[in-house]
Amino acid sequence: MRGTRTSRRASALVIVIWTVAIAATIVAGLQIATYRQAVLGNEALARVQARWAARAGLETMIAIMEWHTGNPDPDDALAMINELDDNAIGDLETGSYDIRHFLDDVEYVGPMDEHAKANINLLSSNDLLNIPDMTPDVAGAITDWRDADEEQSMIGAEKSYYANRGLGYEPRNGNLRSFAELELVAGVWPEYIRGEDWNLNGRLDSNEDDGEQSWPEDKADGILDAGWSSILTSFSRTSPNGASGEPRLNLKVATAEDVTERTGISAPQAAALLQYAQTPNARLESLLTTPLSLLGSGNTPAQPQGGTTGGGRTNRSSGGRSTGGTGVAQAGPGDLDANALGRVLNECSLQEFTRPLPGKININTVSGRVLRDVFDMNPKLVDTLLSRRDARPTGLTSVADILEIPGMTREVLAPLAKHLDVQSFVFTVSSVGRSSTGGTECEILATVDRSTLPAQILSYREP
8 A cells, every 4th residue: 555655646747747748848938939929029029119210210311301492591591401400310209319420521410402403304415425334325315315306316215126126115205304324325334333332311321331142232332333323313403493492483474673673683683583473485594694684685695615614624715714704793874783693693584384394403502523524613613612612611501602613604504504403302311210219220312302392202212
C-alpha cells in the first residue's frame, strides 16, 4: 500500500511539475507576444506621430502662404518668404517637423521656391542650349514635345519618332505638367534631370551622400547635385492678381481713368500706355527697355541681340551702363519714372487670366546658376545683381528696380525682361516629421500653388 501511495504521489508531483512548466511556457509565450505587440504598437504610434508632425509643417506653410495672398505687402517683397523660413522648424507635443532645401550648393531652411528656377515651358531653343549637358537634338525634342503641331524640327522628335520605337506614348503637344515628365522626351536621361537627387525632393538624403554604398551614385561631399532639377521647373505659375492683391488690370479693355486710379500715373501717360496696349505684339516688359513716349507713338521696342541675353560669357554687349537711357526718368510728358513703371508692371497685364500660365522667375530668390547657365548672363553682373538684391531687407519690390543695378544695360535686359517678376506663387515643401517616441521620421513632399485662394496642392507624395 505504501509503495502504491508513493507512486501516486510521485505521479502527481510529475503532473504538477509538467503543469507548471506548461503554464510557464504559455506565460512566457504570452509575454513575448505581448512585448512584440507593444513594440509594433509603439512603432505604429511613432509612425503616426511622425506623419502628422510632417503634415503639421505642411499645413503651417500653406496657412502662411494663404494669409499673405489675402494680405499682401507691396512694399516688402520678402515678407512671406521670411515668415515661411522662420516657421520651417517647429516642435509639437508628440514630435517635430523640419523643412529645408538645397539651392546653389547651399542648404536653406524653408520650402523651395519654384520661382527661383526657370520654367522649362517658357524657354526658347536658344535658352535650352545654354543648359549644361543639353544637346541640340534634345533641345529640339523638348520644343517639339511642347508645341501644338506635329511638324518635327530639324533634329527634334514628334509623334512618329515615339511610335516607331514602340514607346507607348506620344508628345503632349502642350506644356509639361511635371518636371519628371521631361524624362519621357527623346534623348533625355534621368541622370541629367535628377543628378544625385533621385527622389526629386530637393534635400540631401542619407543615401544621396554616402558615395558608392547605396543608390544613387553620389560624391559624398555634403552637397546635393540635383542636375537640371536645380535650375528648371514646370510648376511655377503666374498669378491673376497684382502686388496689391487686386486682380490685374487688363490694359486691352481698361479706361484711362482705371489706369490712373490704379497706378497713379498721369492721364497723358495712361493714354499713351493704352495706345501701346492695342498694338500687335505689345509687351509690358518693353517698358523696361523703351520709353513710354516711344512705345505710345508706335515705335518698335528694343529687341534682343543674337537671340540670347546680352552681357553673357560671349561678351555680346559691353556690360557697362547704357548711354542711351533705360526707359526710366526720360524727358517727355509720356515717360514713366521708376516708381510709376514699377506700379504699372506690378498691377497691369495685357490679357485676361482664363487659365493658369507658366510662371516667371523671381529676381528676389532666383538662383545665380539659373542666370548664368540658362540666360547666359555675365557672372560678374550676376554677382552684382545678387549682392544688391540681398542687401535690401524688403527685396526688389518691382522689376523696374533692376534698372538700378550697375551694368544692367538695355541690351542685357531686353531678352531677360519677359522672364522676370518679384513675386513667388508656387513652393515645394519637403516636410520631415520626427516622432518624440523613438525618433521615427516621415517625409511629406507637396507642391503648393498660392496664386489663387484657397491654395492648391499641385502634387503630393510621401516618399
